[in-house]
Amino acid sequence: DDGGEATGGNEDVTLTVATSQPETTPNYYCGVELLKERLEEADIGFTVDLFPASQLGPDTERFAAVQAGDIDIDLQGASALSATYEPIGVVDAAYVFNDVDHAFEWIDNESSDLFAGFNEETGARIVDGWFFGNRTFTTKDTPIESPDDLEGLPIRFPDSPQFLANAEAMGVTPVAVANEEIYVSLQQGIAVGQENPIVATHSQSFDEILKVASLNNHQVGIHWLVVSEKTYDKMSDEQAELLEETIHGIRAENRDCVDEETNKILDEYRADDSFTVVEEEDVDKEAFIEKAEEFFNSYYDGERLELYTAIRGMTE
Amino acid sequence: MSTDDPAEASAAYEPEHNAPAPIRWLSRVEIWTGTVFFGLLFLGVMYQVLGRYVPQIAWVGAGEVARLSMVALTFVMAGYLIGKNGHIVIEVFDSVLQGKKLFVALRVFAAVVMVLTCGALAWESLLMIEQGWRRVSTVLHMPLAVLYIFALIGFTSGIIHSIAKIAAAGRPEAKLDISEMEG
Amino acid sequence: MDLTIYLLVMTALLLLRVPVAFSMIAASMLYFYTNGNSAGLAIRSIVDGINSFPLLAVPLFIFVGAIANHLGIASRLFDFALASLPRVRGNLAYVNLTTSVGFSWISGSALADAAALSKVQVPQMIRQGYPYGFAAGLSASGSLLSTIMPPSIPAVLFAATASISTGALFAGSILPAFLMAGGLALYIFIWARKREGMEGTRFDVARFRWAGARVIGPLFTPVIILGGILGGIFTPTEGAGVAAAYMVLLGAFYRTLTLKVLIRSARETVVVTGGILLILGAANLMGQVLAREQVSRVLGKWLTELTDNPIVFLLVLNVILLLLGTFLEAPPVILVLVPVLMPIAAQFGIDPVHLGVVMILNLMIGSLTPPVGAVLFVVGSITRQPMGVVFRGVLPFLIPLVAVLLLLTVFPQIVTIVPDLLGL
Ligand code: NA
Ligand code: NA
Numbered sequence: 001d002d003g004g005e006a007t008g009g010n011e012d013v014t015l016t017v018a019t020s021q022p023e024t025t026p027n028y029y030c031g032v033e034l035l036k037e038r039l040e041e042a043d044i045g046f047t048v049d050l051f052p053a054s055q056l057g058p059d060t061e062r063f064a065a066v067q068a069g070d071i072d073i074d075l076q077g078a079s080a081l082s083a084t085y086e087p088i089g090v091v092d093a094a095y096v097f098n099d100v101d102h103a104f105e106w107i108d109n110e111s112s113d114l115f116a117g118f119n120e121e122t123g124a125r126i127v128d129g130w131f132f133g134n135r136t137f138t139t140k141d142t143p144i145e146s147p148d149d150l151e152g153l154p155i156r157f158p159d160s161p162q163f164l165a166n167a168e169a170m171g172v173t174p175v176a177v178a179n180e181e182i183y184v185s186l187q188q189g190i191a192v193g194q195e196n197p198i199v200a201t202h203s204q205s206f207d208e209i210l211k212v213a214s215l216n217n218h219q220v221g222i223h224w225l226v227v228s229e230k231t232y233d234k235m236s237d238e239q240a241e242l243l244e245e246t247i248h249g250i251r252a253e254n255r256d257c258v259d260e261e262t263n264k265i266l267d268e269y270r271a272d273d274s275f276t277v278v279e280e281e282d283v284d285k286e287a288f289i290e291k292a293e294e295f296f297n298s299y300y301d302g303e304r305l306e307l308y309t310a311i312r313g314m315t316e
Numbered sequence: 317m318s319t320d321d322p323a324e325a326s327a328a329y330e331p332e333h334n335a336p337a338p339i340r341w342l343s344r345v346e347i348w349t350g351t352v353f354f355g356l357l358f359l360g361v362m363y364q365v366l367g368r369y370v371p372q373i374a375w376v377g378a379g380e381v382a383r384l385s386m387v388a389l390t391f392v393m394a395g396y397l398i399g400k401n402g403h404i405v406i407e408v409f410d411s412v413l414q415g416k417k418l419f420v421a422l423r424v425f426a427a428v429v430m431v432l433t434c435g436a437l438a439w440e441s442l443l444m445i446e447q448g449w450r451r452v453s454t455v456l457h458m459p460l461a462v463l464y465i466f467a468l469i470g471f472t473s474g475i476i477h478s479i480a481k482i483a484a485a486g487r488p489e490a491k492l493d494i495s496e497m498e499g
Numbered sequence: 500m501d502l503t504i505y506l507l508v509m510t511a512l513l514l515l516r517v518p519v520a521f522s523m524i525a526a527s528m529l530y531f532y533t534n535g536n537s538a539g540l541a542i543r544s545i546v547d548g549i550n551s552f553p554l555l556a557v558p559l560f561i562f563v564g565a566i567a568n569h570l571g572i573a574s575r576l577f578d579f580a581l582a583s584l585p586r587v588r589g590n591l592a593y594v595n596l597t598t599s600v601g602f603s604w605i606s607g608s609a610l611a612d613a614a615a616l617s618k619v620q621v622p623q624m625i626r627q628g629y630p631y632g633f634a635a636g637l638s639a640s641g642s643l644l645s646t647i648m649p650p651s652i653p654a655v656l657f658a659a660t661a662s663i664s665t666g667a668l669f670a671g672s673i674l675p676a677f678l679m680a681g682g683l684a685l686y687i688f689i690w691a692r693k694r695e696g697m698e699g700t701r702f703d704v705a706r707f708r709w710a711g712a713r714v715i716g717p718l719f720t721p722v723i724i725l726g727g728i729l730g731g732i733f734t735p736t737e738g739a740g741v742a743a744a745y746m747v748l749l750g751a752f753y754r755t756l757t758l759k760v761l762i763r764s765a766r767e768t769v770v771v772t773g774g775i776l777l778i779l780g781a782a783n784l785m786g787q788v789l790a791r792e793q794v795s796r797v798l799g800k801w802l803t804e805l806t807d808n809p810i811v812f813l814l815v816l817n818v819i820l821l822l823l824g825t826f827l828e829a830p831p832v833i834l835v836l837v838p839v840l841m842p843i844a845a846q847f848g849i850d851p852v853h854l855g856v857v858m859i860l861n862l863m864i865g866s867l868t869p870p871v872g873a874v875l876f877v878v879g880s881i882t883r884q885p886m887g888v889v890f891r892g893v894l895p896f897l898i899p900l901v902a903v904l905l906l907l908t909v910f911p912q913i914v915t916i917v918p919d920l921l922g923l
Pocket of ligand 1: 648650
């Protein structure tokens with residue numbers, strides 16, 4: 001690089017980009033790595049340093065660092081963000097979105113109020129959301145086709161209020177196990193299943209133990225592209241515009257990449273006799289959605305209920 | 317180990333007798349607070365195990381109580397351990413310099429670094445207390461600022477103990493007996 | 500501030516008697532402030548380093564050790580080993596080693612082991628004509644077993660930092676621990692061969708029964724810990740809590756654990772834990788600096804250019820760790836280096852459990868060497884001898900320990916076979 005020289009009116013800017021995702025997942029190699037390539041190739045002063053695999057700390061700490069300007073861009077789940085800005089937790093509610101298209105449609109047309117409130121409250125902007133897979137149940141030996149199948153099954157859920165509410169909404173009694181101990185607790189039978197996108201289930205090797213993947217798709221997994229307000233202060237208008245444009249541009253490619261990787265893993269399961277895949281069409285999705293709606297309509301109130309009903313209302 | 321003799325065992329963690337009364341009281345409060353946090357930590361872990369087998373009483377917050385107690389314990393003991401020379405120090409030059417003026421200078425230098433570092437940590441804790449009322453812990457919804465109050469206490473106590481050490485740099489240093497402490 | 504200056508500042512502070520935790524914190528805060536990072540980043544990173552569920556096992560295992568000590572479990576194990584070993588030359592030395600093996604199943608910290616065992620055994624051995632150096636050296640080296648044999652605090656730290664299964668690392672450590680015991684026994688055998696009059700007493704059934712009954716309770720602890728984890732009753736971290744609860748019950752049963760002793764054990768635990776946990780928080784802060792400086796990537800590139808052979812990589816790593824271990828304790832090195840080393844080890848195809856056992860044994864050998872050797876310090880202060888004298892006694896025992904380290908490095912199967920058999 002030109003080392004401090006301004007390039008066409010743009011100051012040199014180094015962006016610190018962090019994510020919890022390891023380098024082997026689509027959101028790294030079809031996501032932040034593309035962002036780095038494209039911003040640097042544009043030659044308008046960008047240098048991008050990538051810090052995958054929670055190298056810069058756990059989710060909530062990284063978001064605090066985004067607010068303070070110590071991290072420029074981070075990929076965050078809504079549940080983690082809700083520790084700082086509670087309403088956003090709603091977009092992680094079980095079956096709040098019917099599918100990815102519904103989620104993207106909401107982002108593009110209906111999200112501005114929520115994001116403005118978020119920005120005002122936190123000093124960080126949500127630029128877009130990248131898909132990272134539908135969260136879905138994987139169990140030792142129980143196929144999940146309807147909410148009834150979940151009754152009495154000890155299933156591990158992350159211990160954040162929104163995820164625990166999701167468990168309740170679907171009628172699951174969640175098992176409290178720290179993230180670091182999921183594998184061993186699945187192995188020893190403390191929990192007989194967990195919920196994650198297939199890509200994550202595979203990258204954390206849970207599928208060495210869990211042999212039934214039920215594609216009930218209860219939650220559209222989205223990583224929100226959170227950019228620090230302090231980062232906007234150091235970028236020129238041209239740079240800020242390119243950054244946002246590049247983030248938006250990657251969304252579709254990233255989604256294809258996630259779908260491709262998910263299908264690749266699922267095809268391996270389908271070809272393997274020791275695995276069972278409960279296909280999407282064999283799941284009574286209507287029953288799940290009905291149960292979840294009934295729960296959340298009484299669980300939420302005020303601002304969160306408004307947001308929830310607005311998102312659900314898009315499907316009518 | 318000679319722990320059957322209470323006088324001998326407790327000599328290791330009772331405040332030094334030459335320390336001023338307020339510092340002795342501070343140390344006493346710190347170690348009792350730390351012990352209470354250890355109790356919470358222990359109960360939190362045990363409650364999590366219990367809850368798995370008695371689902372009626374299961375509570376997902378138990379693990380968080382244990383974790384946050386551990387953080388609070390660490391901070392609340394930071395100043396105490398500075399006062400008791402309980403933090404691990406690399407004593408490479410000690411045997412060579414023992415009794416020399418340079419050794420006193422070295423101890424003053426280390427104590428000054430401690431005052432500055434504890435000062436910076438206490439200041440950062442204060443900032444986090446100011447900002448931390450909106451950020452809450454995941455299950456209990458406890459404002460994280462509460463955690464930093466213990467950090468502020470621990471590091472402020474660290475400043476006080478370190479200043480006391482500058483004054484006492486000429487006298488021999490009392491050692492916290494690891495063998496007694498570690499059990 | 501760049502990486503070199505950062506490391507120099509930290510080393511200087513360490514050498515100038517600033518406590519380890521605060522040397523790491525001071526240098527890291529300077530790094531963040533001079534690089535324009537915000538105030539608050541440091542204290543939050545320290546909190547994150549401590550706020551981790553698996554780390555709860557550290558205070559709990561320390562508590563187990565503290566109670567075990569107050570219950571006099573070391574002398575119970577010693578009496579039992581003495582009653583069960585036949586009349587062989589060097590009998591008391593084997594008794595010492597056997598006691599270490601027994602204690603290692605209960606304790607997860609070498610310091611607890613070194614303190615408890617050297618107090619009981621070194622005077623006994625001297626009374627029977629063993630030289631001080633041999634007795635102290637054996638007690639010091641034997642105490643390392645506690646950190647290899649499960650439960651082990653360094654293993655808990657490694658598993659938490661590397662995000663691997665604590666159960667698998669525990670299982671992988673069992674065979675290496677017995678190999679160490681075997682190596683030390685071999686050295687005792689060679690040492691005692693030339694010496695007369697070092698036989699023990701005749702075997703006595705009544706005494707054996709009496710001593711045996713007194714160790715059943717304590718030796719049930721590892722059964723609870725490992726059985727509970729492998730049987731799916733609780734997770735490894737919860738196992739530490741259950742072990743502590745069991746110790747409290749055992750103490751109540753023996754009627755030696757009064758409320759006063761219980762509170763004293765808790766207070767000892769708090770004092771020891773406070774120091775260790777602050778170092779762990781500081782290590783996380785330092786890890787943030789190394790991450791931002793992309794140390795893992797740079798070091799990984801350098802190492803992969805140097806060799807593509809995993810064994811050569813591990814040998815190079817062993818030399819570096821042995822050097823670091825001479826003046827740093829295991830916990831901060833594990834917390835700082837594991838995130839740096841894991842991706843590199845993955846490139847070389849090294850099993851993380853294998854890396855863990857090699858790294859822990861290596862760093863624990865460092866606690867037997869000056870200038871900073873926690874085990875030397877504890878044995879020296881309990882037996883009232885200078886560290887240098889203890890170290891001279893330890894020196895010959897380093898030969899079997901380093902030999903076992905090399906064996907483990909070259910033959911990963913020694914580590915991986917047990918977890919593989921258990922399906923971990
Ligand atoms: Na052990
Ligand atoms: Na050493």
